[in-house]
Amino acid sequence: MISRGFFGRRRPAEVENRLPPGQYLVTDFPVLSAGPTPHTPLDRWSFTLEGLVGSPVSWSWDSFLKLPSQAFTVDISCVTKWTKLGTKWLGVSVDTLLQSVHVDGTARYVMAFSDGGYTTNVPLAEMVNGQAFIAYQFDDKPLAAVHGGPARLVVPHLYFWKSAKWVRGLRFIDHDEPGFWESLGYNMHGDPWKEERYSGD
Amino acid sequence: MQPALEWQVGEVTRVRTETPRTKTLTLALPKWMAHRPGQHYDVSLTAPDGYRTERSYSAASEPERAGEVDLTVERIDDGEVSPYLDDVLMPGDQLEVRGPIGGYFVWDVSLGGPLLLIGGGSGVVPLMAMLRHRAAQKAPIPARLLYSSRSAQEVIYRTEFERLADGDGELEVVFTFTRHAPPGWTGYQRRIDPAMLDEVMQSLGNGVRSYVCGPTLLVEAVSNALVAMGLPAGRVRTERFGPTGT
Ligand SMILES: Cc1cc2nc3c(=O)[nH]c(=O)nc-3n(C[C@H](O)[C@H](O)[C@H](O)COP(=O)(O)OP(=O)(O)OC[C@H]3O[C@@H](n4cnc5c(N)ncnc54)[C@H](O)[C@@H]3O)c2cc1C
Numbered sequence: 510m511i512s513r514g515f516f517g518r519r520r521p522a523e524v525e526n527r528l529p530p531g532q533y534l535v536t537d538f539p540v541l542s543a544g545p546t547p548h549t550p551l552d553r554w555s556f557t558l559e560g561l562v563g564s565p566v567s568w569s570w571d572s573f574l575k576l577p578s579q580a581f582t583v584d585i586s587c588v589t590k591w592t593k594l595g596t597k598w599l600g601v602s603v604d605t606l607l608q609s610v611h612v613d614g615t616a617r618y619v620m621a622f623s624d625g626g627y628t629t630n631v632p633l634a635e636m637v638n639g640q641a642f643i644a645y646q647f648d649d650k651p652l653a654a655v656h657g658g659p660a661r662l663v664v665p666h667l668y669f670w671k672s673a674k675w676v677r678g679l680r681f682i683d684h685d686e687p688g689f690w691e692s693l694g695y696n697m698h699g700d701p702w703k704e705e706r707y708s709g710d
Numbered sequence: 711m712q713p714a715l716e717w718q719v720g721e722v723t724r725v726r727t728e729t730p731r732t733k734t735l736t737l738a739l740p741k742w743m744a745h746r747p748g749q750h751y752d753v754s755l756t757a758p759d760g761y762r763t764e765r766s767y768s769a770a771s772e773p774e775r776a777g778e779v780d781l782t783v784e785r786i787d788d789g790e791v792s793p794y795l796d797d798v799l800m801p802g803d804q805l806e807v808r809g810p811i812g813g814y815f816v817w818d819v820s821l822g823g824p825l826l827l828i829g830g831g832s833g834v835v836p837l838m839a840m841l842r843h844r845a846a847q848k849a850p851i852p853a854r855l856l857y858s859s860r861s862a863q864e865v866i867y868r869t870e871f872e873r874l875a876d877g878d879g880e881l882e883v884v885f886t887f888t889r890h891a892p893p894g895w896t897g898y899q900r901r902i903d904p905a906m907l908d909e910v911m912q913s914l915g916n917g918v919r920s921y922v923c924g925p926t927l928l929v930e931a932v933s934n935a936l937v938a939m940g941l942p943a944g945r946v947r948t949e950r951f952g953p954t955g956t
Contacts, residue, residue: 510719510756510804510806511756511757511758512755512756512757512794512804512805512806513798513803513804514794514798515755515756515757515794515798516757516758517755517757517761517762517763517790518763518790519761530762531754531762531763531764532763532764533763533764533765533790539926539950540926540929540930540950541950542948542950543814543815543947543948544933544943544944544946544947544948545933545934545936545937545943545946545948546930546933546934547943589766589951590752590763590764590765590766625943626944655926655930689814690814692813693812693813693814694811694812694813706752707714707715707811708714709714709715710714710715
């Protein structure tokens with residue numbers, strides 16, 4: 510259906526081609542969260558890999574910062590319709606973390622869990638091979654708490670609610686389970702290019 | 711898996727001016743479903759060459775009003791969508807939407823109270839749906855709305871708030887004006903702060919459920935303050951739809 514009298518704001522083709530369907534470009538960094546921002550002191554922060562692993566492993570903040578890190582620049586899309594291009598992060602690749610555990614062959618999905626009780630599910634195959642990071646710097650600065658600091662998951666090829674803020678660990682599981690938003694009507698997978706916003710999309 | 715939320719073409723049946731920058735569109739929906747107050751609809755606009763963009767707008771009306779939904783849209787001057795909705799759409803026009811959407815920032819009388827609603831600017835829209843629903847259900851649930859606006863001219867639904875609070879001993883609506891208060895105003899004239907929250911909440915008692923909606927800075931300040939005042943984080947539900955301000 511054509512909307513009478515609507516022409517839209519046009520962007521250069523090189524920008525428009527990077528916007529998934531239905532999304533619009535922002536240059537600021539909007540915030541989406543369901544509740545208050547948690548503030549965990551760094552000396553009480555840890556990051557844990559658990560579930561279907563040989564034996565669980567945990568890092569303190571200091572030991573996490575000593576892991577080999579990687580700078581990466583990615584486009585991010587929020588299900589609330591904004592897309593931000595070329596965001597600059599520093600963090601640890603999930604591939605690097607996985608060198609410290611033996612993941613059971615039956616593991617198929619990952620449930621990320623966060624301070625405040627937030628969870629989100631991602632297929633294991635989409636967390637490896639450079640597709641996912643635990644990021645602690647944004648734009649060369651420590652990641653602000655409103656944006657998920659001290660550390661958040663970044664899985665840029667999925668809608669940004671999958672990039673759990675305030676992340677504290679990953680649980681490996683053998684079947685898919687809904688996390689927080691997924692149990693409230695949002696899509697289990699969340700690929701912005703397929704516009705998988707809501708359950709049933 | 712739930713069935714897909716389908717796009718549907720609604721018809722604009724009424725356009726009402728709320729403030730110089732805000733209008734309410736009433737849409738008649740062929741596949742209307744009752745929403746939970748706090749939920750929103752996605753709006754999709756398509757240009758003649760197929761270019762398409764989407765935005766979200768909260769349902770402003772109560773779900774008791776079957777077959778139609780009100781969307782209240784604040785015009786952002788350099789915006790792509792809100793000036794179109796406010797200035798171009800007329801009764802008789804069609805608008806593509808899908809919804810209702812969202813399952814966390816929702817309240818209905820079955821959840822009970824006491825209810826603390828805190829809104830800034832157009833963030834008051836989903837809170838209004840909650841209050842209209844509460845009134846339609848004649849539910850004597852204690853409720854407070856603390857509503858921050860830049861000036862009295864920018865207050866959305868002012869007369870309806872007065873009408874709702876009039877004759878409802880359990881509802882209080884409190885305004886604060888952050889830039890210009892009307893002459894003779896004796897109420898709050900500042901941004902929402904912990905002292906103000908404390909005063910507004912005082913008579914509500916324990917077990918408060920709070921819903922905070924507005925620009926990010928307001929939502930951050932208010933939700934942090936409520937947690938610091940002892941509300942469990944799970945009882946502070948937030949929705950942010952303004953710019954970041956950072
Ligand atoms: C769940 C949800 C519910 C929403 N409900 C409502 C509602 O009930 N009523 C309503 O009016 N809006 C609501 N919004 C906001 C709405 O979706 C749009 O973001 C808003 O109308 C601006 O769209 P636009 O195309 O006009 O501006 P855009 O072209 O997207 O943005 C133009 C510029 O304006 C800035 N901007 C965006 N929003 C605001 C704002 N609120 N104040 C000041 N500057 C802004 C942007 O950062 C950008 O710089 C809601 C958003 C969400 C996520």
